[in-house]
Amino acid sequence: MIENLPGSVRHRCGFSPGWSVRAYEDSLDLVLFEAAFCFRCHEVRLHGTAVPPALGTQFFDADTPPAHALLALFRAAAP
Template sequence: MQLPADAVTATVLIEVVRISALPPGRDDPYPGPVVAHWSGSEAADALALIGSLPGSEQHRCGFSPGWGIRAYDDSLGLALFEAAFCFTCHEVRTRGTAVPSALATQFFDPDALPARSLLALFRTAAP
């Protein structure tokens, strides 16, 4: 999977979100509680893991993401990017000011080791 390289380099904090619904508007963040904050090597490792997700074909489920991340730079202002992961339809939707349209919708193999590892990280982060 491709992430916006400049935004990845600038990321100092990641919020892990347990997504509860689709956002009400196109520019609204995915709703749900923030269950963890990752910084330093933890954030870098998570971004490297996400970047290593192998591609896959699209599967139809209606896109019902359960997990997401929001990446922030050191200003902690608006998120650099947000990614929402649906492990059922193999889709990740990425958006934000740092995300080119070519990276907005991608597909990953949820059975691959990096995807299983990412899901385990998400589940460990939840209370």
């Protein structure tokens, strides 16, 4: 689902991510990647051992159906 988010341009809000996804290796000791999403500035920041530096900051269109679906999943998973 994340891979299919449409691209976007940078917006300004100061990057205040409200949601993230984290993946671990089998031992759960090493974080392979974390993707932190800010739906206000349409930015996702990725870091971890599986993330090439060139992919560390990306932008997505938060006003599209795929982004709305992802946000709905995040909200449904929140306690």
